[in-house]
Amino acid sequence: MDEQETAGKKGGLLASTLVVSSMTLLSRVLGLVRDVVLARLLGASAGTDAFFVAFRIPNFLRRLFAEGAFNQAFVPVLSEYRTRQRDEGSVAATKMLIDRVAGTLGGTLALITLVGVLAAPLLIWLFAPGFGDDPHKRALAVEMLRLTFPYLFFISLTAFAGAILNTWNRFAVPAFTPVLLNLSLIGSALYLAPQFTEGRMAVALAWGVLIAGTVQLLFQLPFLARLNLMPVPRMAWRDEGVRRILRLMAPAMFGVSVSQINLLLDTVLASLLQTGSVTWLYYSDRLVELPLGVFAIAIGTVILPSLSGKHAGDDPQAFSRTLDWALKLVLLIGVPAALALAVIAEPLLATLFNHGEFGANDVLRSAESLRAYSAGLVAFMLIKILAPGYFARQDTRTPVKIGIIAMVANMALNLALIWPLQHAGLALATSLSAWLNAGLLYMGLRRGGVYRPMKGWWQHGLRLALAGGAMAGAIYWLARQATVWLNGALWDRILWLGLIVVAGLAVYLLALLILGLRPRHLRR
Secondary structure (H helix, E strand, O other): OHHHHHHHHHOHHHHHHHHHHHHHHHHHHHHHHHHHHHHHHHOOOHHHHHHHHHHHHHHHHHHHHHHHHHHHHHHHHHHHHHHHHHHHOOOHHHHHHHHHHHHHHHHHHHHHHHHHHHOHHHHHHHHOHHHHHOHHHHHHHHHHHHHHOOHHHHHHHHHHHHHHHHHOOOOHHHHHOHHHHHHHHHHHHHHHHHHOOHHHOOHHHHHHHHHHHHHHHHHHHHHHHHOOOOOOOOOOOOOHHHHHHHHHHHHHHHHOOHHHHHHHHHHHHHOOOOOOHHHHHHHHHHHHHHHHHHHHHHHHHHHHHHHHHHHHOOOHHHHHHHHHHHHHHHHHHHHHHHHHHHHOHHHHHHHHHOOOOOOHHHHHHHHHHHHHHHOOHHHHHHHHHHHHHHHOOOOOHHHHHHHHHHHHHHHHHHHHHHHHHOHHHHHHHHHHHHHHHHHHHHHHHHHOOOOOOOOOHHHHHHHHHHHHHHHHHHHHHHHHHOOOOOOOOHHHHHHHHHHHHHHHHHHHHHHHHHOOOOHHHHOO
16 A cells, blocks of 8 residues: 555656556445345345435435535645645645644534435435335335434544645545445445345445444554544634635535536436436446546546646646646546447446346336447546546536536436336436536637647547547447347356456457557656
């Protein structure tokens, strides 16, 4: 772990991105293992629908409040304090800011958690109105939400600790932390779920979420202590640094978390559709989250402290170059990932989830929403890069305006597409609104003179188009050669899928090499 942190500190943005990506990849692979276990044991049922709603509510608030708002407001202010205090040879003010933010954030979260637990029936009624027609499903969702809602308290403080570590270039620890959630849920599914009756096995997963939140927070504290940054919480609403963070947070809640709000709206509407719709959307979203989390979020995490430092140091050219590098890198990864998810949706879902209670119809229905989500994957990834271009400059008003426009568009598209396309229409609406969001963010940075594209974009785009097309054709042809996806043995599916993935990656990289891309082009 220490070697990885040192690499993140000394090796530049690409090395830091690789550190975060490798840790995130481990977490996402374990997340897929977790989902395979859940699909095999529980399938797509009333219990899984209830759990995914009960987990999505605090998880949505976590992404909106902790990662989507607090993180984007806290890191630029903390970076500014650190830069100023480092120049003055003192860190006292920085440590005081950390203590006061810890106390203010912790107290607020404790109150929100208490309200959430007490208001669980109301929250389920608001976020899953379709559950009202099934008293058993609704009762399960309420019970599980009371167990999962405290996760918001623990994971938000975990994000707070991770933001401090990232600012000090300790990227590996926060990136590794989500592994603990997946391990907890896998353990709960395998060992705790059998202790419940058949209709209540999903309740074990809610206990797993609560356990994971506690463990994740405790895991990061020793690393803060090693940096002499262990917070001593102090309530300080009037502190200037705290008030600046709060002022930045309010609009930031919408600016970077629009996609999460759209996903939650999908859940609300999916609860009105046939049983299984929430679960189908969940599993397709999980596959889209793999490249999004491993690459785009990793790059966005790494560049935010860098961009904040360049803004504080008044270096607009370096700021623009960093954004340009990040955009090129994320497209290099996002384009083939989106094409692959669309082309081999059924083989992926069948290999990973078509076992036990998760049947062939579940695979086909999940594939519909996976293709719809894949249409917006590149946009989801671009948002993770473009939004820090605003937050690093402590501009949270512009993203919120753009976010509201995207949300309104998503609502209209949801209503237009849900009836003809059912759950897949909800996924497609989310993708289309993400493209609107990304486009407006990009145009705002260009018009403001914050970002100026460097030379070579036409060449880069042509390479991606040709190499991506070659890869898509290769994996499509290979996928059609196999007939094992819904009826074959598990190992036959794994071998075929492995062959397709390796062949597709080889074709893509070889095409890029032939077209002139070299490793030196990836360094900033």
